[in-house]
Amino acid sequence: MATQVTQTAPGIACWSCGQTASQHFCAACGKIQPVQNVDYFAIFGLPRKLHIDMAALEREFYRLSRKLHPDLFARATAREQEWSTGKTSQLNDAYRALKDPIARTTYLLELEGVKLEEQSRNATDSARLSGAEKKQVVPPDLLEEVFELNMQLEEMRMNKQMGEDDPNITRDLQAAKQKFEQKMNDLTSELQRNWNEWDALIPRGEAAPQDRQSRVRVRDQMVDLLNRRSYIRNLLRDVNEALTSN
C-alpha cells in the first residue's frame, strides 16, 4: 500500500551495463539512472512521518546534490544530462516541500488523496466565473470574531475615504491582530499534536480496520486545521494591510 514505509524502488536493470541498479546510480558501473516517479519522502529515503530531523534533511540534501547536480554531468551524454536535471529538480522540489512544516503537511495530505490546493483553486475559479466573491466557509467557532473584525475593517475604510482617523479603530484592529496571531500559534501547537498522532500510526500500518480509521480521523483533523489556518492567515493579511496603509 502507498502508506507503507517507502522503500527505494526495487532494483532495475542498468541501461548501461545491465546489472541491478538502485534509485539513482548503478552499483556496478556507477552510471546515473533514468528519472522515476517517486514521492518526496522516498527521494530522501524517509518514512511518511511529519516530524523530520531538519539537520539530517539538510545533510542528505547536500549529499544528494553533490551526486546528482547537472554541474557534474556537463561532459556526460545528453540523456544523462537530462536525467541529472530531472533528478535534481525532484530533489530540490522535495527539499523545498519537506523543509517547510505547512508545505510538508499539505504534501502528505495530498499523498493521502486530499486536494487542498485544487479545492481552493476551483473555488476561486468558479467564484470568478459567476462574478461572485469567493465564498469561504467561516469556521463556526470564529463566526462572532470574524463578524466583528469585518465591521471594524469596513469602518476603517469609510474613515479613510472621509480622510478621518479614529484612533479607537486602530486600537481595536491592533487588538484583533494580536488575538488572531495567538490563534495561529494555537493552531500550530494543535498541528504538532496531530503530527505526533500521525507519526505514531505509521509503524502500525493500516492492515487493521481500527488503524485505518484512526488515520482517516487524524488526516481529516489536519485538513480542517490547515483550512482554518489559511482562513486566519488571510484575515491577518487584511488587518495588516489596513494598518500599514494608514
Add this chain to the structure above:
Amino acid sequence: MAEERIVGIDLGTTNSLVAYMEGGSPVVIPGEDGSNLVPSVAGLDQNNQFIVGNTARTILIEHPNRAVYSIKRLMGRGIEDIQDELTLFPFRVADDIKPGEVLRIKLGHREFTPPEISALILRQLKKNAERFFGSPITKAVITVPAYFNDAQRQATKDAGRIAGLEVLRLVNEPTAASLAYGLDKKRDGIVAVYDLGGGTFDISILKLHEGIFEVLATNGDTHLGGDDIDNLLLAIALDDIAGDLKLDLRRNGEAIQALRKAVIETKIALSFKSEAQIEVDLPQGHRYRRTITREQFEQLIEPIVQRTVAPCKQALADARLQPSRIEEVVLVGGSTRIPRVRALVKELFEREPHSELNPDEVVALGAAVQAHILSGGSAATKDMLLLDVTPLSLGIEALGGVVAKIIQRNSTIPASATEHFTTGVEGQTNVAIHVVQGERELAKDCRSLARFDLKGIPPMPAGLPRIEVKFLIDANGILHVSAKEQRSGKEAEIEVKPTYGLTDDQVEQMILESFDYAEEDFRQRQIVEARNEAGNILSALEKGRRNPAWQILTEQERREIVQRETALQQVKNSDAYKTIRGAIDALNEATMRLAELMMDSAVTAALKGQNMDNTGLEGGPAAAHPIAPAEITKD
C-alpha cells in the same frame, strides 16, 4: 590534457571580460591591446568591418550612428518596454517593430537584433582567448544578472550560439562573484553579494557550507546602474548648455557622446576627490566647464542609490534573515566604487563590505571557476558546488487573467511543477496556455514568457481529457515545457511561441548570416589590403626609377613596366579584388629584374663601404624584393 578548455565570460553592460583557470586560480585574458576589459561597444569602421571594444568606442564619439553601446539593456525585451530606455540612450530602433517582436537596432545601414550585437562582443572575447591559447575555443560559461528573466537569459544563450560558442551554463553574476571570493576564503557562513554594475543591480544572499554555495534569496532591478548616474549628469550638462550657451545639443549625437565621456570621467574622479570638473569642447568653438562637489553629486544620485534598498530588504525577508545574520558583504560592479554606495551597503547590512577583488573583474573570475568545475574540476575546486535559485515566480494565466503561481521565486533550480489541464468544450482538440514570470497578481502585469498550444488532444466530452503539463526550470534558469494527455497516454504536441525570443530557426539563420557577414568582411579587408599593396609597389617603383639600376634595364623591359604600372593605377581603386591582385602580380613580375639589379648595386655599394642610405634602397638587403612586399596571407 585532451579535454577542450572552457572559458568564463562576463558579458557586461559597459565592459566584457573573458577568464580561465590557470592552475588553482582564475585569470583574466587580456585583449590584443593588453587591456583586461573589452568595452561592450560594437561598431562598423569605414570599411564596413565590425570592430568591438576600445576601437569601437572611438567610432562611437566620431560617428555615433556607426556604433552601439549598452546593448545588454535591450536583451530579451520588446518595443513596448523600452520606451524609457529610448529617451536616454541613442539606440536607433528599426521603424517597423511591432509589439511582441524581437527588436532590431540599426548599425550603419544594417539592422541587427540585440543577441546578434552581443554576439559580436562575444566573438571578440572568443578571439582574444583563441589568440591567447593558440587553439580554438568553442565552449563557455556566460554570466547574467541574477534578476534576468527567462527571455533575457534565452537571448544571452542565443548570442553565444550566434558567436559560435556552446554555452554550457548561464551563471548569475553575484553568485559567480561569490565563487571567486569563496575560492580562497573557504569559510562557512551567510554572505550577501551587492552587485551594482553599469546597467543592472542584483542582491544575492548565500549560505556557504563546506564548499556548497547555496543561494537563499536573490532580488534586483535589471535596469538600474551606473548608466543611470551618467544620464543624470548628462541631463544637467545639457540643461546648462541650453540655458547659458543657447545650444540645443539633444539631437547632436557626436556632442552627446563627447559629453557622456566627460561626465563619466567626472563621476569616476568624484569617487576619490571631493570635487571634480566636467570639461568638454563643444561645436562652434564653445567650451563647457562645470565643477561638481561630492556633496552635490551624492545628493543627485541619492534617488538612484535608494532604489537598491527595497530589493535588499526583500531578499533578506525572503531568506528569512535579519541583517545582523549576514556575516560578510561582498561588493561587485564598477558602481560600488562610489563612496555613497559603500556607505549605504554598510548601513543596510551593519558591517564593512569586502572589496579585495577588483569589482570589475570578480564576476569573470567566478565564471572561470564555474567553467573549471564543469570541465571536471581539480583540487582547487574540489567539493565546490553552486546551488542557485530562480529570481522570479513562474505562473500560468488562469480564468479572469489572474496568475496561478506554479514555481515560487527563490526556488532552488533545477525546479519543476506539474499542472493538469482539461477542455471546456466537447471535442476540443487544443488548449492554449499562457506562461508568465513575475510577482504581480494579474497576468497583464507580469512578464509574458510564452504561449503554448497543446495540440492533438483526442476529441472527448468537455472536461474529460486530462493533460499533464510539466514545467521545468533548468540549471540556467531557462524554462522547458512538456505535455501528455493522460487518458490516451498520447504525448501532446506543444507549439511554443516565445513572446520576445528568437525561434530556433531564426538563431540558425543568424549563425549562417554571421558567416556571410564574415565572408563579406573578409572580402572588404582583402580589397583594402590589395589597394594598400598596390600603393606600396607603385611608390617603390617611383623610387626605383631614380636608382641607377633603372638605366641598366632594356628599353623593352622599361616599356613593359610602364605599361603594367598604368594598368595597376587604373584598377587599384576599383572594388574588383581579383583584378587589382592580377595587376599587382603582373607589375611585380615585370619589376623582378629591376629589383635584382637594385639589390646587386646595394650589395656592391655595401662592399665598397658606402653608406646604405646612399644606395637609394630602403629596407636594407634583408628585403629580397623591395618593390614587392610579402604576400598577404589569410589569417
